[in-house]
Amino acid sequence: MINPEQFRFFSTLVKESSGIALTKGKEYLLESRLNELARVLGMKDINELYKKAKFNPTPKLKEQIIEAMTTNETYFFRDQHPFEALKSNIIPELIEARKSKKQLKFWSAACSTGQEPYSIAIILEEHFPNIKTWRREIIASDISQQAIDKGKDGRFTQVEVNRGLPIQLLIKYFKQQGAFWMIDPKLKKMIRFKKLNLMGPLIGINNIDVIMCRYVLIYFDQDTKKAILNKLVKVLNPGGYLFLGATETPVGLPTNMKRRTFGRATCWQKT
Numbered sequence: 078m079i080n081p082e083q084f085r086f087f088s089t090l091v092k093e094s095s096g097i098a099l100t101k102g103k104e105y106l107l108e109s110r111l112n113e114l115a116r117v118l119g120m121k122d123i124n125e126l127y128k129k130a131k132f133n134p135t136p137k138l139k140e141q142i143i144e145a146m147t148t149n150e151t152y153f154f155r156d157q158h159p160f161e162a163l164k165s166n167i168i169p170e171l172i173e174a175r176k177s178k179k180q181l182k183f184w185s186a187a188c189s190t191g192q193e194p195y196s197i198a199i200i201l202e203e204h205f206p207n208i209k210t211w212r213r214e215i216i217a218s219d220i221s222q223q224a225i226d227k228g229k230d231g232r233f234t235q236v237e238v239n240r241g242l243p244i245q246l247l248i249k250y251f252k253q254q255g256a257f258w259m260i261d262p263k264l265k266k267m268i269r270f271k272k273l274n275l276m277g278p279l280i281g282i283n284n285i286d287v288i289m290c291r292y293v294l295i296y297f298d299q300d301t302k303k304a305i306l307n308k309l310v311k312v313l314n315p316g317g318y319l320f321l322g323a324t325e326t327p328v329g330l331p332t333n334m335k336r337r338t339f340g341r342a343t344c345w346q347k348t
């Protein structure tokens with residue numbers, strides 16, 4: 078059983094490095110995830126992990142602890158409505174607005190294993206052949222290197238492709254290889270995966286037209302959320318859009334962001 082000092086130590090480490098706030102009541106979650114990590118690392122239990130992390134830490138171990146505490150739940154076209162809004166309203170509007178620059182930039186800011194950025198890529202490929210010659214860029218970033226590596230691989234299990242992906246899109250954009258489904262290389266080429274911690278500087282991220290930052294701010298406290306929202310808005314082009322998760326409130330969003338609704342999707346547009 079994890080003791081209060083161990084809980085304080087690990088939750089501080091995770092909060093300071095990733096923003097993820099493990100408040101009281103999350104002892105069980107922390108304990109079960111870190112016991113599993115200890116097992117994978119060949120340690121006896123969480124006590125041994127605690128001693129190593131406290132008295133003999135390495136950057137790698139710190140990273141592994143944070144990875145263990147991330148929740149990577151995701152699926153294709155999650156919640157549907159945001160993707161419907163992209164297809165029917167937002168991308169057509171942005172194409173008109175950017176027609177002289179011929180450039181559209183998307184950023185999936187906590188992309189997990191890639192289902193979100195691949196959903197954007199499928200929409201572009203499927204519905205907007207008229208901008209094939211444009212500079213279409215999808216940046217996909219996450220704090221978890223494991224998640225990024227899996228996204229880059231573009232290799233999904235049957236269970237993963239069964240979640241959210243219509244069968245006709247599965248057949249069109251994936252190839253079955255043994256027990257896995259490999260995504261079409263041309264979709265892979267549209268996405269630039271990179272490891273990025275939203276708590277740090279947003280290196281290489283600028284002039285974005287659409288940011289999807291969904292189901293990650295829920296893990297942060299109010300101050301961290303506010304600081305991150307401010308950073309996100311700074312890298313957004315005027316007229317650009319921000320999507321949060323359906324259950325997430327934009328507390329602390331700068332006043333230059335106006336709420337917009339498209340069908341059942343809600344997002345915020347930079348004025």
Ligand SMILES: C[S@@+](CC[C@H](N)C(=O)[O-])C[C@H]1O[C@@H](n2cnc3c(N)ncnc32)[C@H](O)[C@@H]1O
Pocket residue numbers: 094095096097147148149150151152155186187188189190193218219220221224273274275276290291292293296
């Ligand atoms: C629940 S998933 C959401 C994935 C996707 N956006 C979706 O809506 O399906 C949350 C992701 O946030 C990532 N994450 C947590 N803290 C982060 C941070 N400080 N910077 C970047 N990503 C972070 C996790 O690794 C995880 O992959």
